[in-house]
Amino acid sequence: MKFSALAIVATLASSALAATKQVYLKVKSDNPTIDGQGLSSIHEGAAINYVFLGSGSEELVYESSNSTIYDPYILPGYPFYLQIWGNIVIIGVGETVNQFEIDSSNYLTVNGSESGFYAAMNTNDPYNYSAFAYEAVYYPEAKDAPKGAIPFRIYAEDVTSSTSSVATTTSSIATTTSSIATTTSAKPSKTTAVYTNSSITATTTAKNSTATSTSPAQFTGAATVNQVSGALALGAVILAMLV
Template sequence: MLVALIFALTVLSTISPSLARFVLPASLFVNSSNPALSGSGIYGKHSGEGVDYLYLGDKNFNSSQLLMRDGTQLYTNRTGNAKYFNVDDPYAKLTVAGPNSKKIGFVYYDDKHCLTVGGDISGFFACKNTSDPYNYSVHEFELMYYPTGGENDNCIPVNVYKIQ
């Protein structure tokens, strides 16, 4: 995986040196007041055509490797088709549709680089029983985004942070 990333960055720097310096690897994890969830990695699972909803792995789980461009775009290109991190209330997902209009970024908070949407770190939850297409959330926590409330009783507030 690291060799492929180095190769990709080498190719990018050959094509456009200014572009390559803005692409960095990043993995996402959650921080929570619930010790069972805090430190869990986030990974995508196929949930429809061109869409991977995001779920929490256990603490020994390494999250999916993403790439970060310009500090505002998270994406993966592991299947040959780029999938971008996206939040469409209430789903957090990776999608081929491209990044949406909700500006993501990171802010240093509580000793971590926390993910923000529109400048706010709140609104992310780890939820069970979300009515996801394949019912993965019956057994796993799904990462959801409720910026104005409305989460169900099976949701626990989390902050999402990155490690590079």
């Protein structure tokens, strides 16, 4: 009897785990300008973050049991849900009326359809971020989409798979480094280190290249920072409303 009870508990726990997974939302488009970009949100109003395209993705939680996707990290204890307000794609407080599901091909569907998402600029968003970055908007009917907007689908990448891929790459790099170290150790040692102008130049160039590649900062990097700062500023207001 005890064994049966434990088995039931284990089954229920397994089902709960299966119904929840962490995902990154990625852009899939025939247009190379936006294909492969990630989706992340940035503060644009009281407990409202607008979703934009950028080089990185916001980590979200997908609940298949109730067809929702949310960010639990912006304001701990108060999930910010992926929602569609009119034609605006947001992540905000309050559960969505739309049904978000990830199909068998790992594409995000809204009320059963993968289509309807567009990347648009100059949307007149509150803080005018769309003047220099693509905002995610939603139009079920293509004829209603803004002129020049780029259609795309959303691919849900499993966070654990992404982490596994990074670990594999790191392991490969470590193996390669080890091989290089072994080859180097087999060579005759020198008592005096010799630094040529070419090696110094190469090192300097590499450092400058690294500095250049990280500046200016990508839009999506600022998104997470703004989420946190926005959440801290709104925390007191939200808590006051809930008390």
